[in-house]
Amino acid sequence: MIKQFLQKVFRRRVNVNTHTQLPAAQIIQAGKHKINQKHISQAALKTCDQLQKAGFQAYIVGGAVRDLLLNHPPKDFDVATNATPEQVHKVFRRSRIIGRRFRLVHVLWGHETIEVSTFRGHHLSEGDAETNDSGRIIRDNVFGSIEEDSVRRDFTANALYYDPKRQEVLDFHHGVADIRAKTLRMIGDPLKRYQEDPVRMLRAVRLSAKLGLKLERETEAPIRKLANLLEDVPPSRLFDEMLKLFLSGHAIESINALRAQQLHHGLLPLLDVVLEQPMGEKFVMLALKNTDERIQAGKSSNPSFLFATLLWHEVLLAWQENQKRGEHMIPALHEAMNEVIDKQAEKMAIHNRYTATMKEIWVMQPRFEQRSGKRPYALLTNPKYRAGYDFLLLRCASGELPQALGDWWTRFADAGTDERTAMLLPESGPKKRRRKPRKKTSVGGEAV
Template identity: 90%
Template sequence: MIKQLLNKVFRRRGAANAQTPSATVKVITASKHKINQKLISQAALKTCDGLHKAGFQAYIVGGAVRDLLLNHPPKDFDVATDATPEQVHKTFRRSRMIGRRFRLVHVLWGQETIEVSTFRGHHQNDGDAATNDSGRIIRDNIFGTIEEDAVRRDFTANALYYDPKRQEVLDFHDGVADIRAKTLRIIGDPVKRYQEDPVRMLRAVRLSAKLGLKLERATEAPIRKLADLLEDVPPSRLFDEMLKLFLSGHAIESIGALRAQHLHHGLLPLLDVVLEQPLGEKFVMLALKNTDDRILAGKSSNPSFLFATLLWHEVLQAWQENQKRGEPLIPALHAAMNEIIDKQGEKMAIHNRYTATMKEIWAMQPRFEQRSGKRPYALLTNPRYRAGYDFLLLRCASGELPQELGDWWTRFADAGTEERTAMLLPDSAPKKRRRKPRKKKPAATHEADA
C-alpha cells in the first residue's frame, strides 16, 4: 500500500511537470498540420476528454496521427496517457483491462473500442521488465513520461501525439519531417530495436508498402540478417501481424517487400514454395489483388478466404499425392487439408474460426465438378457457396481449371428452372442395379399344416 501511494505521489508530480512540453519537442499548431477534424473519431475525443476531466494527460497517438497528417481516415484510434491502467479502468465504466506483456485498457463506446496505454518508461534494472535470450521483451509494464514513451515508439512517424484540446501535434523525433520526406525511420539503434521486438521488421515492411514510404538505409540494413528472430515470436502475434499485412489494401506491394527483405520464407510455411511455382504464384497474386480491390473499395474481406487461397496449392499437391497412394478422392482431400494446416500451425497458428471455414471452401471444390442430377442444386444452398464459387473462379482464372467450368456455374446460378434443367450434364456415374424384391411366402396356416 505504501509503495502504491508513493508511486501515485511521484507520478502526479511527473504529470504536472509533463504538461509543459520539453524543449526538444516540436509543437505543430493547427494552422501548420491542417488535420481534418472530421476524420477524428468521436470515441477517441470522448476518451481524451474523460481523462482530462479526471486530471490526466491524454493524447491520440501513433498510426492514427500519422494517417491524419497524410489525410487518410485512420482505421483505429489509440490513446496514450499518464494514468495507470487501473486509473483508466476506474475512469470509464465501460472498459476492461487486457494484456500481460503490455497492460492496456479497452474503453468501449458503442461499436467502437479505443485502446488506451500508459506512457512507457525505460526498463533499467527493473524487475517488471523481462527479456529472453535473444533480447525480445516478454514483459514490459514500466511507466514513465511522455518523452520516455516517445523514445519507446518504433518509428518516428508513429512517435506523434495529438492533443485534441489544443489541437496541437507534439513531435519528439522529427516524425512529421520524415512523413513529408516519404521516409520510414526507426527510433534508436535498429539492431537493438528489432531484437526487442522482431515483429517490428514485419511492421516496417507493411507500413512502407501501405503508405508508400521508403525505408531509411539504417532501418533497412539489418532486416535480412535478423530475419531468423521471427522464429521466436509467439504464433498468435505473428498471425495478427500477417493479417494486418495481407488486409492492408496493399497486399501485393507487401508480398514484394517481404520478398525483397527475405522475410517471406517461413512465415507461411510452404508459401515461399508456392510463390516459386508459376501456376501457384499466379493464383496467389490474383487472390491478393482481389482482396486489395475489395478493401480499397471499402468492402469487407474474409481472412478465411484469403488464407485458403494462400495455402491452396500446397493442399492441392498433398491431395494429388494422397490419391496416388490409393486413397479415395474425398478422404484424400480431407487428409491433405489437415496435413497442411498442421504444418502451418508449427510456425504461425491460424485461429480455429478461420481454419474451419477454409476447410469448407476447400471441401466444396470437387463438388463444383459434379454437374448432374440434384448435386448442383444442393451446392447452391450451401451457406459457404459464394466463397466456394469465388474460389473456383480464381482457380479458373489462374489456368488451374477450364474457364468453361466457372462460366457454367455463373450461368447456372442465375438461370431459371427450365434453363437449369437443360444445362445439367448426363450422369456419368454407373447406376446401381436395383434388386427385385423377393416374393414373400404365404404365411403358414393351421390348415396348410394339416
C-alpha cells in the first residue's frame, strides 16, 4: 500500500514538471474541414453523444477522421474519451472491457461495434509501461489528457479528434496540413516510436500505399535498419496487420512498398522466395490484383483464398519433392501442405479457421485434372468448389497449367446433362476385366 501511494505521489510530481510543453490544439471549424456527417456511423455518433451527456469528453478519432478528410467513407470508427474503461462500461449496458496491453471497451450497437479507448498518458515512472529488451511496449494502461493522448498517436494524420456535436476537428500536430500535402509523418522520434511498437513500420507502409501518402524522409529512414525488430512481435499481431495490408484494396502497392523497405523478408518467410520465381511472382501478383479489384468494387475477399495463393508455390515445390522420393501423389500433397504451414507458423501464425480452408483449396487441385467417370460431378458438389475453381483459373492464367483445363471446367459447370456426358474423357489406362469365378464341378465327390 505504501509503495503504491509513493508511486502515485511521484507520478503527480513528474506530471507537474513534464507536461508544460504539450501541444495545443488547432481547432478547425466545419466550414474548413468540410467533413460530411452523413458518412459517419450512427453508432459512433450515439456513442459520443451518450458519453458527453454523462459528463465526459468524447471524440471520433484516428483513421476515421483521416478518411473523412480525404472523402473516403471509413469502414471502422473509434472513439476516444477521458472516461476510464470502467466508467465507459457503466454508461453502456451492451459493452465489454477487453485487452491487456491496452484496455479498451467494445460498445455494441446491433451488428456494429465501436471501440472506445481512454486517453493515454505518458510513461512517466517505472511500472507505468512494461517493455522488453528491445524497447517494445508489452503492457500499457497509463491514462492521461487529450493532449498526452495526441502525442501517443503514431502519425500526424491519425492524431485528429472530431467532436460531432460541435462539428470541430482538434488537430495537435498539423495532421490536416500533412494530409493535404499527401505526407505521412511520424509524431516524435521515429527511431524510438518504431522500437516501442515495430508494427508501426508495417502500418506506415500500408497507409502510404492505401492513401497515396508519401513517407516523410525522417519517418522512412529507420525502417530498413529496424526491420529485424518485427521478429519480436507476437505472431497473432503480425498476422492481423498483414491481413489489413493485403485486404486494403491496395495490396500490390503494399507488396511493392514492403519489398522497397525490405520488410517482406521474414514476414511471410516464403513470400520472398516466391517473388523471386518468375512463375510464382506472376501467380501472386494476379491473385493480389484480383483481390484489389474485388475490394475496390465493394465485394468481399476471403483471407483463406489469399493466403492459399501466397503460399501455393512453396506447397507445389514441396509436393514435387515428396513425389520424387517415391511418395504417392495425395499423401505427398498432404505432407507438403503441413510442412509449409508449420514453417510459416514459426514467423506469422495463420489462424486455424483460415488454414483449414487453404488446405481444402489445395487438395482440390489434383482433382481438377481428373475429367473422367463420376469424378467431375463429385467435385462440382464440393462446398469449396468455387474457391478451388477460381484458384485453378489463376494457375492457368499464370501459365502453370494449360488454359484449356480452366476452359474445360468453365464449360462443364454450365453445360447440360448430355453435353457434360459428351465432354467426359475416357478412363485412363486399359480397363481391367473382371475375372469370372471358376466353375466348380465334382468328380466322385472331389472338387475339380
